[in-house]
Amino acid sequence: MNFLWKFRPSWMVLVRTPSDWYMVPMFAERVDQIKPFVVMEVLARAAELEEEGHRVVHFEVGEPDFPTAEPIVAAGRDALSAGRTKYTQATGIPELRRTISDYYSGLGVSVDPERIIVTPGASGGLVLLAGLLLDPGNELLITDPGYPCNEVFAMLAGGVPKRVAVTANNRFQPLANDLFDAWSDSSRGALLASPTNPTGTMLDPEVLAEIAKGLKARGGFLILDEIYQGLVSSPPYRSGLEIVDDLFVLNSFSKYFGMTGWRLGWNVVPDDAVDYMTHLAMNLFISPSTPAQYAALAAFEPAAMAIHEERARVFRERAEVLAEGLRDLGFTIPVMPDGAFYLYVDISHTGMDSTDFCWKLLNEYQVAITPGEDFGNHLQERFVRFAYTTDEDSIRLGLERIADALDELA
Amino acid sequence: MNFLWKFRPSWMVLVRTPSDWYMVPMFAERVDQIKPFVVMEVLARAAELEEEGHRVVHFEVGEPDFPTAEPIVAAGRDALSAGRTKYTQATGIPELRRTISDYYSGLGVSVDPERIIVTPGASGGLVLLAGLLLDPGNELLITDPGYPCNEVFAMLAGGVPKRVAVTANNRFQPLANDLFDAWSDSSRGALLASPTNPTGTMLDPEVLAEIAKGLKARGGFLILDEIYQGLVSSPPYRSGLEIVDDLFVLNSFSKYFGMTGWRLGWNVVPDDAVDYMTHLAMNLFISPSTPAQYAALAAFEPAAMAIHEERARVFRERAEVLAEGLRDLGFTIPVMPDGAFYLYVDISHTGMDSTDFCWKLLNEYQVAITPGEDFGNHLQERFVRFAYTTDEDSIRLGLERIADALDELA
Numbered sequence: 001m002n003f004l005w006k007f008r009p010s011w012m013v014l015v016r017t018p019s020d021w022y023m024v025p026m027f028a029e030r031v032d033q034i035k036p037f038v039v040m041e042v043l044a045r046a047a048e049l050e051e052e053g054h055r056v057v058h059f060e061v062g063e064p065d066f067p068t069a070e071p072i073v074a075a076g077r078d079a080l081s082a083g084r085t086k087y088t089q090a091t092g093i094p095e096l097r098r099t100i101s102d103y104y105s106g107l108g109v110s111v112d113p114e115r116i117i118v119t120p121g122a123s124g125g126l127v128l129l130a131g132l133l134l135d136p137g138n139e140l141l142i143t144d145p146g147y148p149c150n151e152v153f154a155m156l157a158g159g160v161p162k163r164v165a166v167t168a169n170n171r172f173q174p175l176a177n178d179l180f181d182a183w184s185d186s187s188r189g190a191l192l193a194s195p196t197n198p199t200g201t202m203l204d205p206e207v208l209a210e211i212a213k214g215l216k217a218r219g220g221f222l223i224l225d226e227i228y229q230g231l232v233s234s235p236p237y238r239s240g241l242e243i244v245d246d247l248f249v250l251n252s253f254s255k256y257f258g259m260t261g262w263r264l265g266w267n268v269v270p271d272d273a274v275d276y277m278t279h280l281a282m283n284l285f286i287s288p289s290t291p292a293q294y295a296a297l298a299a300f301e302p303a304a305m306a307i308h309e310e311r312a313r314v315f316r317e318r319a320e321v322l323a324e325g326l327r328d329l330g331f332t333i334p335v336m337p338d339g340a341f342y343l344y345v346d347i348s349h350t351g352m353d354s355t356d357f358c359w360k361l362l363n364e365y366q367v368a369i370t371p372g373e374d375f376g377n378h379l380q381e382r383f384v385r386f387a388y389t390t391d392e393d394s395i396r397l398g399l400e401r402i403a404d405a406l407d408e409l410a
Numbered sequence: 411m412n413f414l415w416k417f418r419p420s421w422m423v424l425v426r427t428p429s430d431w432y433m434v435p436m437f438a439e440r441v442d443q444i445k446p447f448v449v450m451e452v453l454a455r456a457a458e459l460e461e462e463g464h465r466v467v468h469f470e471v472g473e474p475d476f477p478t479a480e481p482i483v484a485a486g487r488d489a490l491s492a493g494r495t496k497y498t499q500a501t502g503i504p505e506l507r508r509t510i511s512d513y514y515s516g517l518g519v520s521v522d523p524e525r526i527i528v529t530p531g532a533s534g535g536l537v538l539l540a541g542l543l544l545d546p547g548n549e550l551l552i553t554d555p556g557y558p559c560n561e562v563f564a565m566l567a568g569g570v571p572k573r574v575a576v577t578a579n580n581r582f583q584p585l586a587n588d589l590f591d592a593w594s595d596s597s598r599g600a601l602l603a604s605p606t607n608p609t610g611t612m613l614d615p616e617v618l619a620e621i622a623k624g625l626k627a628r629g630g631f632l633i634l635d636e637i638y639q640g641l642v643s644s645p646p647y648r649s650g651l652e653i654v655d656d657l658f659v660l661n662s663f664s665k666y667f668g669m670t671g672w673r674l675g676w677n678v679v680p681d682d683a684v685d686y687m688t689h690l691a692m693n694l695f696i697s698p699s700t701p702a703q704y705a706a707l708a709a710f711e712p713a714a715m716a717i718h719e720e721r722a723r724v725f726r727e728r729a730e731v732l733a734e735g736l737r738d739l740g741f742t743i744p745v746m747p748d749g750a751f752y753l754y755v756d757i758s759h760t761g762m763d764s765t766d767f768c769w770k771l772l773n774e775y776q777v778a779i780t781p782g783e784d785f786g787n788h789l790q791e792r793f794v795r796f797a798y799t800t801d802e803d804s805i806r807l808g809l810e811r812i813a814d815a816l817d818e819l820a
Contacts, residue, residue: 013629024629028542031686031690034686034693063496067496068495073493073495076490076701081483083478085477085478086473086670123694124695135438136547138438156566156694158568217425219434221436258495260497260696261494261699262699263530276441282450282559284559285530285534286670286673291486291702292699
């Protein structure tokens with residue numbers, strides 16, 4: 001096994017036996033394939049600059065800048081005062097599952113509470129789905145660009161993520177044939193997002209139906225990430241469940257509901273999967289956070305919903321301001337997002353590689369953005385992601401600084 | 411692939427191609443190997459009986475009956491009021507990592523805060539360690555009896571749990587040779603607990619050292635589950651890290667610190683593993699619960715520590731009361747626990763199988779206990795687990811009811 005030493009950067013251990021010696025890897029193979037996000041280095045460097053007294057404009061953070069809405073926070077405090085600190089049912093308290101079901105009813109989709117699995121964040125939901133759906137060696141089709149962690153959930157279960165390039169021509173979403181062409185005997189299913197991170201675009205409803213049908217014919221599953229649900233102005237559908245009933249849906253209290261640090265999300269799964277998901281959740285998590293679950297009940301009440309809606313409106317306004325400003329500076333935004341809080345921006349007119357451009361903007365102009373390389377390999381050197389999770393004044397200041405940077409480059 | 415249909419209970423999907431038709435499994439193979447815990451059925455039946463108006467004595471619950479200590483709850487409320495609702499660093503806020511490091515210092519063990527990874531419960535810690543350490547096909551040695559979820563974490567990563575029987579002769583802990591004899595070319599490491607669930611016994615310090623040394627010589631890792639740390643009256647060591655520095659330690663705020671529903675734990679890992687664990691945590695969790703982390707800071711303050719210590723004392727008293735009562739009734743308790751809050755009790759004098767005995771006690775006498783089958787296969791039909799997570803009055807009532815049951819059986 002000595003040759004492995006050359007190809008695997010993770011630590012190797014020398015093992016001696018009476019007759020032989022050999023090297024064995026200290027860690028699992030997958031850890032060599034997981035690279036840290038550049039955005040983490042960007043965040044660390046931004047913090048340094050702030051400690052030095054600089055004002056940094058933050059376009060890099062994939063988290064709403066608003067605190068959790070006060071009615072939710074108050075419900076969290078009340079839950080603690082009421083002693084809501086013990087384990088709950090593995091799949092969430094029945095009240096919350098019913099409340100989420102009612103939320104879907106309000107969107108015009110009927111979802112039995114039994115099919116709703118409350119999870120420790122959408123992250124926890126992806127751990128469960130990977131455990132449910134992927135055997136070692138199974139391929140999971142994902143998009144490039146896409147949410148960078150998706151690969152790691154597949155790898156956790158021994159699965160193999162397979163990137164399918166998506167382009168601006170099709171609003172950074174796959175066509176059905178893109179997936180079917182990528183399908184192999186090892187493929188087990190696909191994980192798509194609507195809207196996506198980093199592009200904010202939704203999957204066309206007819207394409208969604210076609211993909212679901214084609215995957216089903218191949219014995220495959222379809223996971224649809226809807227964690228930006230609600231942050232869309234005029235969606236062609238409110239949930240993919242309107243179009244395909246037996247989807248695996250991933251959702252979260254982090255984005256529209258503004259509860260990032262509470263770590264709460266949910267899955268909707270087909271009836272047949274409920275028992276297996278329950279067994280997995282019981283073993284892998286015991287239960288989701290109890291105070292977070294009780295707080296989340298308040299997230300659906302009118303007072304909180306009014307706050308969420310107002311914030312969604314603010315995000316849409318910021319999208320316009322930022323997009324207009326960037327276009328005025330010569331950037332290309334090939335596709336305006338349907339929702340979420342990201343613009344995926346082509347910076348090739350700067351003549352720079354996107355990662356170099358990000359570091360230059362941060363180090364010299366104190367503007368933090370995320371380079372395309374965090375989201376995949378496809379044309380990543382031309383793209384950056386701007387998150388408009390900062391107020392309009394900061395957006396305008398950021399645009400001024402970028403203008404200065406472009407003047408210098410010109 | 412049609413033959414699979416016979417052997418795999420999970421749903422199969424019929425796939426047709428122009429030239430052929432075949433069946434493919436809908437779910438990953440591991441889900442067929444995960445059986446729900448009997449204790450979950452016991453809990454559900456107990457709840458039914460309570461709804462019918464019965465008073466049930468609960469010896470089945472692996473969770474302290476005390477609420478989270480008030481200073482921690484107050485700190486949680488304060489954290490919410492202060493807007494501690496956003497993501498934190500993936501491995502936990504630096505203050506908490508330092509505080510945990512100081513806690514180890516107080517126990518006489520030096521642990522750099524960098525080596526401490528704060529996790530979403532010990533469950534989250536096991537997800538990370540499985541991801542870090544197990545490639546598909548790798549064996550993880552575990553004890554039988556042992557914590558039933560351990561197998562599922564190994565399977566999540568495609569690993570293969572391998573049970574090593576432990577017996578009362580050696581206080582339900584393995585000897586070094588038990589592990590070395592079970593070791594194969596596919597083995598990658600072992601996961602042991604000290605104290606254990608369901609037996610509450612600690613691993614002998616010399617055996618721990620011998621096991622660690624022998625595994626290292628085989629290029630293997632050792633994970634030590636210390637989630638019941640603190641719930642031991644006179645431990646031979648406060649942490650296995652006193653004896654072996656490069657252990658992977660699993661710990662939790664759930665048991666001694668009484669924070670079950672908050673879902674917070676931590677790992678201590680060797681220096682070499684820190685970066686990989688950080689990358690995994692970043693991808694798989696984003697961050698642990700923020701309000702829980704700030705609340706946990708208060709768990710180490712004198713006011714809260716005094717409460718934890720008092721509760722640990724109460725658990726020890728209950729152990730005596732329950733053990734004496736059960737012995738008076740003719741039960742064999744081959745080994746008294748060093749800590750935790752469990753008695754592993756031999757019920758063979760009843761002439762019944764342990765699972766049948768549990769159901770009889772519950773249905774006819776409203777006493778809930780957990781059968782041995784939830785913890786493994788080795789002599790499981792003779793053993794049950796009593797959790798003394800209920801007050802002394804209830805313990806005495808439970809003993810009376812069990813006496814009645816034995817009278818009926820006699």
